Amino acid sequence: MTHVPLPAHAPLELEHFLPYRLSILSNTVSQGIADEYQSRFQLSMTEWRVMTVLARFPASSATQVVERTRMDKVAVSRAVARLVEAGRVDRDTYDGDKRRSVLKLSEAGWAIHDEVAPMAREHERELLEKLSDDEKLWLGRILDKLLS
Structure with a gap:
Protein backbone atom coordinates (compact mmCIF):
# COMPACT_ATOMS: atom_id res chain seq x y z
CA MET A 1 0.00 0.00 0.00
CA THR A 2 1.45 3.33 -1.00
CA HIS A 3 1.18 6.32 1.26
CA VAL A 4 -0.16 9.45 -0.40
CA PRO A 5 1.17 12.54 1.36
CA LEU A 6 -1.37 15.12 2.42
CA PRO A 7 -1.04 18.64 1.12
CA ALA A 8 0.59 21.11 3.51
CA HIS A 9 -2.76 22.67 4.35
CA ALA A 10 -5.02 19.64 4.34
CA PRO A 11 -8.24 20.64 6.11
CA LEU A 12 -9.86 18.29 8.58
CA GLU A 13 -12.75 16.41 7.07
CA LEU A 14 -15.14 17.65 9.74
CA GLU A 15 -17.95 15.36 8.65
CA HIS A 16 -15.71 12.43 9.69
CA PHE A 17 -13.91 14.04 12.66
CA LEU A 18 -15.25 12.51 15.89
CA PRO A 19 -14.98 15.58 18.18
CA TYR A 20 -16.85 17.67 15.61
CA ARG A 21 -19.54 15.02 15.09
CA LEU A 22 -20.02 14.65 18.87
CA SER A 23 -20.32 18.43 19.19
CA ILE A 24 -22.92 18.60 16.41
CA LEU A 25 -24.86 15.73 17.97
CA SER A 26 -24.73 17.31 21.42
CA ASN A 27 -25.84 20.70 20.11
CA THR A 28 -28.66 19.17 18.05
CA VAL A 29 -29.96 17.03 20.90
CA SER A 30 -29.67 19.80 23.48
CA GLN A 31 -31.29 22.42 21.28
CA GLY A 32 -34.30 20.17 20.70
CA ILE A 33 -35.40 20.50 24.32
CA ALA A 34 -33.83 23.93 24.90
CA ASP A 35 -36.23 25.64 22.50
CA GLU A 36 -39.10 24.63 24.77
CA TYR A 37 -37.68 25.78 28.11
CA GLN A 38 -36.08 28.89 26.63
CA SER A 39 -39.40 30.19 25.32
CA ARG A 40 -41.47 29.11 28.33
CA PHE A 41 -39.12 30.10 31.14
CA GLN A 42 -36.55 32.46 29.53
CA LEU A 43 -33.91 29.98 30.63
CA SER A 44 -30.61 29.54 28.79
CA MET A 45 -29.10 26.12 28.15
CA THR A 46 -26.30 26.88 30.63
CA GLU A 47 -28.81 27.97 33.28
CA TRP A 48 -30.81 24.76 32.80
CA ARG A 49 -27.68 22.65 33.11
CA VAL A 50 -26.74 24.44 36.33
CA MET A 51 -30.24 23.81 37.66
CA THR A 52 -30.08 20.10 36.80
CA VAL A 53 -26.77 19.74 38.64
CA LEU A 54 -28.18 21.51 41.69
CA ALA A 55 -31.28 19.30 41.61
CA ARG A 56 -29.10 16.20 41.57
CA PHE A 57 -26.36 17.52 43.89
CA PRO A 58 -27.86 20.15 46.23
CA ALA A 59 -25.54 22.46 48.14
CA SER A 60 -22.90 22.43 45.40
CA SER A 61 -20.48 25.25 44.82
CA ALA A 62 -20.13 26.92 41.42
CA THR A 63 -16.74 25.20 41.14
CA GLN A 64 -18.40 21.82 41.66
CA VAL A 65 -20.95 22.66 38.96
CA ARG A 100 -17.27 29.64 50.17
CA SER A 101 -20.81 29.65 48.89
CA VAL A 102 -23.19 26.82 48.27
CA LEU A 103 -26.01 26.84 45.78
CA LYS A 104 -29.38 25.16 45.85
CA LEU A 105 -32.58 25.41 43.88
CA SER A 106 -35.15 27.74 45.38
CA GLU A 107 -38.83 26.85 45.46
CA ALA A 108 -39.25 28.72 42.16
CA GLY A 109 -36.27 26.82 40.74
CA TRP A 110 -37.75 23.49 41.77
CA ALA A 111 -41.09 24.44 40.15
CA ILE A 112 -39.33 25.05 36.82
CA HIS A 113 -37.18 21.94 37.20
CA ASP A 114 -40.24 19.80 37.86
CA GLU A 115 -41.83 21.02 34.63
CA VAL A 116 -38.76 20.83 32.41
CA ALA A 117 -37.26 17.53 33.65
CA PRO A 118 -40.18 15.39 32.39
CA MET A 119 -39.96 17.15 29.01
CA ALA A 120 -36.25 16.38 28.89
CA ARG A 121 -36.86 12.74 29.77
CA GLU A 122 -39.49 12.47 27.02
CA HIS A 123 -37.10 14.06 24.54
CA GLU A 124 -34.44 11.51 25.52
CA ARG A 125 -36.94 8.65 25.22
CA GLU A 126 -37.94 9.76 21.70
CA LEU A 127 -34.29 10.03 20.69
CA LEU A 128 -33.42 6.58 22.05
CA GLU A 129 -36.43 5.00 20.33
CA LYS A 130 -34.37 5.24 17.13
CA LEU A 131 -31.95 2.66 18.56
CA SER A 132 -32.38 -1.05 19.19
CA ASP A 133 -31.94 -2.38 22.73
CA ASP A 134 -28.45 -3.61 21.82
CA GLU A 135 -27.53 -0.24 20.33
CA LYS A 136 -28.70 1.55 23.47
CA LEU A 137 -26.56 -0.76 25.60
CA TRP A 138 -23.53 -0.25 23.36
CA LEU A 139 -24.05 3.50 23.21
CA GLY A 140 -23.97 3.65 27.02
CA ARG A 141 -20.84 1.50 27.11
CA ILE A 142 -19.09 3.55 24.43
CA LEU A 143 -19.94 6.87 26.09
CA ASP A 144 -18.73 5.55 29.47
CA LYS A 145 -15.49 4.35 27.90
CA LEU A 146 -14.81 7.60 26.04
CA LEU A 147 -15.62 9.70 29.11
CA SER A 148 -13.31 7.68 31.39
Missing part, protein backbone atom coordinates in the same frame (compact mmCIF):
# COMPACT_ATOMS: atom_id res chain seq x y z
CA VAL A 66 -18.08 23.46 36.58
CA GLU A 67 -16.36 20.16 37.46
CA ARG A 68 -19.53 18.11 36.92
CA THR A 69 -20.53 19.74 33.63
CA ARG A 70 -17.14 20.63 32.14
CA MET A 71 -18.72 23.96 31.18
CA ASP A 72 -16.74 27.20 31.06
CA LYS A 73 -16.19 28.73 34.50
CA VAL A 74 -17.23 32.22 33.37
CA ALA A 75 -20.39 30.89 31.68
CA VAL A 76 -21.36 29.02 34.85
CA SER A 77 -20.65 32.07 37.00
CA ARG A 78 -22.88 34.25 34.80
CA ALA A 79 -25.62 31.63 34.74
CA VAL A 80 -25.53 31.31 38.53
CA ALA A 81 -25.72 35.10 38.90
CA ARG A 82 -28.78 35.24 36.61
CA LEU A 83 -30.44 32.32 38.41
CA VAL A 84 -29.85 33.93 41.82
CA GLU A 85 -31.14 37.28 40.56
CA ALA A 86 -34.25 35.59 39.10
CA GLY A 87 -34.91 33.83 42.41
CA ARG A 88 -34.40 30.37 40.92
CA VAL A 89 -31.29 29.55 42.94
CA ASP A 90 -30.43 30.42 46.53
CA ARG A 91 -26.83 31.17 47.48
CA ASP A 92 -25.74 30.56 51.08
CA THR A 93 -22.37 30.53 52.78
CA TYR A 94 -20.68 27.29 53.74
CA ASP A 95 -20.45 27.07 57.54
CA GLY A 96 -20.49 30.86 57.77
CA ASP A 97 -17.37 31.15 55.58
CA LYS A 98 -18.18 34.06 53.23
CA ARG A 99 -15.47 32.93 50.82
